Amino acid sequence: xxxxxxxxxxxxxxxxxxxxxxxxxxxxxxxxxxxxxxxxxxxxxxxxxxxxxxxxxxxxxxxxxxxxxxxxxxxxxxxxxxxxxxxxxxxxxxxxxxxxxxxxxxxxxxxxxxxxxxxxxxxxxxxxxxxxxxxxxxxxxxxxxxxxxxxxxxxxxxxxxxxxxxxxxxxxxxxxxxxxxxxxxxxxxxxxxxxxxxxxxxxxxxxxxxxxxxxxxxxxxxxxxxxxxxxxxxxxxxxxxxxxxxxxxxxxxxxxxxxxxxxxxxxxxxxxxxxxxxxxxxxxxxxxxxxxxxxxxxxxxxxxxxxxxxxxxxxxxxxxxxxxxxxxxx
Numbered sequence: 001x002x003x004x005x006x007x008x009x010x011x012x013x014x015x016x017x018x019x020x021x022x023x024x025x026x027x028x029x030x031x032x033x034x035x036x037x038x039x040x041x042x043x044x045x046x047x048x049x050x051x052x053x054x055x056x057x058x059x060x061x062x063x064x065x066x067x068x069x070x071x072x073x074x075x076x077x078x079x080x081x082x083x084x085x086x087x088x089x090x091x092x093x094x095x096x097x098x099x100x101x102x103x104x105x106x107x108x109x110x111x112x113x114x115x116x117x118x119x120x121x122x123x124x125x126x127x128x129x130x131x132x133x134x135x136x137x138x139x140x141x142x143x144x145x146x147x148x149x150x151x152x153x154x155x156x157x158x159x160x161x162x163x164x165x166x167x168x169x170x171x172x173x174x175x176x177x178x179x180x181x182x183x184x185x186x187x188x189x190x191x192x193x194x195x196x197x198x199x200x201x202x203x204x205x206x207x208x209x210x211x212x213x214x215x216x217x218x219x220x221x222x223x224x225x226x227x228x229x230x231x232x233x234x235x236x237x238x239x240x241x242x243x244x245x246x247x248x249x250x251x252x253x254x255x256x257x258x259x260x261x262x263x264x265x266x267x268x269x270x271x272x273x274x275x276x277x278x279x280x281x282x283x284x285x286x287x288x289x290x291x292x293x294x295x296x297x298x299x300x301x302x303x304x305x306x307x308x309x310x311x312x313x314x315x316x317x318x319x320x321x322x323x324x325x326x327x328x329x330x
Contacts, residue, residue, distance in 0.1 A: 001218045002031045008079045010066055010112065011086030012036030013043035015175035016127065019206035020083065020213070021059070022051060033058050037075050038086070039065040066108030069115060076119040081217060084112055084126040084150075087143070090177070091131070094139040095255040105142035106149070113153045113164070121162055125216050126150045128168035128225070130202065130261040130306075133268070137256025147225070151283045154223040163222035167213050170202030170230060170261045170306065174325045179235065183242050191247040192239040195254055199235040200306040202261050203313060203321070204228065212278070223284030224291070227263050229277055232306040233313040241318045264304035272298045279304065 002024075009017050017036060024031065036059065038044060044061045048054045064071040066086045076082070087105050088094065094101045109126070116124050128147050131140030153164050174180045179201070186192055204212075208228070216226045236248060253259070264272050264279060271288055273280045273295040280295070282288035313321075 001214070002029050002081070004030070004032050005080040006033040006035070006078055007031055007081045007083070008035040008037055008076060009083040009085055010037045011084075012061075013038040013040055013047050014085055015172060015206060016085045016209060016213075018047060018051075019210045020085075021047070021053070023207060023210045023214075025051065025053070031058060032080075033060065033078070035060045035062055035075060035079065037062045037064050037072075039063065065104075066111055067103055069111040072111055072115040073118060076115050076121060079119065080122045082112070082116060082121050082124045083213060083217075084109070084124065087127075087146075089129075089139060091137050091139050091256045092254045094137060094142070098138045101138055101142045105139075106145050109146040109149050113149060116162060116164075117153075117157065117160060120160075123217060123220060124150070124162060124164045125213060125220060126164070126166050127213070128166045130168070130170040130263050131258070132168065133262040134265055136258060139256065151223055151225075154284050154286075163220055165216065165220040165222055166225040167216045168225050168227050168263065169204055169209055169212065170263065172204050172206055172209050173321060175206060179238065180322070180325060183239060187243045187246070189246070191249045192243075193249050193251045194235055194239065195251055195257060196259050197236055197248065197250055198259055200232055200260050201235065202230045202232050202263070202306045202309070204230050205321075205325075215278075221287055221290055223282065223287035225281040225283060227279040227281070227304070229279070229311070230309070231311040231313045231317070232261075232309040233318055237313075237315060238318060241315055241322060259307075261306040262304075264298070264302065266301060266303065269298050269300075269302045272302065274298050 053059050062075045088101045129143050132143035132147055135141045135144050147166050150164050212228045271282045273291045282291045
């Protein structure tokens with residue numbers, strides 16, 4: 001699929017970008033060129049050294065921001081496949097800096113779409129989040145708007161061959177700023193701060209996220225949202241596994257925070273299809289007609305959220321995942 005293809009990943013020094021580059025190198029995928037596009041030169045420096053790719057002949061690092069359309073267009077010359085991972089993501093920070101999130105997550109998305117149109121990109125997959133589903137916070141609202149821009153772009157591309165889709169998933173266990181590394185740091189503090197005692201989250205490893213996105217790139221038709229079938233866990237169970245002697249300290253929900261993660265609700269399941277290892281929400285008419293011929297739609301009252309998920313992790317499974325994370329396998 002990626003053989004002899006040139007790939008660019010925006011926000012390429014984030015958790016996903018790091019895992020993506022590492023995965024491609026370990027799998028010995030013979031891509032033509034890989035461009036890591038991000039605005040943080042220090043993270044690029046760290047990534048080069050940690051992965052040992054300072055002099056890799058096919059990997060290039062571009063300093064740039066998705067807010068800068070001219071720089072984007074320059075970086076996209078000769079690129080076949082784009083993975084859009086760049087975003088401002090901290091929920092509570094978004095509530096106090098709304099327009100900065102709008103400039104990156106929405107205007108940046110539109111800049112990328114136009115730049116891809118102008119440079120002949122073949123496939124564009126944009127990474128989304130559960131928070132874009134029935135959003136209750138500014139971050140989720142910007143990602144919902146961003147997703148709509150990417151999906152609608154399929155309707156205005158004219159004769160251009162580009163196909164644009166969304167890959168949406170939930171909590172990546174062990175990613176930068178996530179709950180697992182934070183709890184591990186708090187292991188010997190005597191308590192775990194939890195915002196709500198009933199809070200649940202989906203679970204996905206960074207390697208599972210990367211493989212999921214690679215699968216999406218292979219199968220996308222344009223105009224659909226891909227969702228992996230994931231397990232879930234309770235935050236308080238995670239705390240118990242890491243240190244059962246620590247007390248639980250309820251500190252209250254942060255601005256814009258949800259108790260559960262949502263992926264498919266009753267309000268948006270009418271276009272949802274159940275594939276073997278994933279769900280697809282077909283947002284455009286051509287995509288809907290394609291999936292309707294080949295796959296079964298989800299049931300009328302189907303919900304896919306972290307609380308009612310059929311794949312809910314028990315204590316033993318959580319223990320195994322934490323050990324794998326410590327060993328760098330998760």
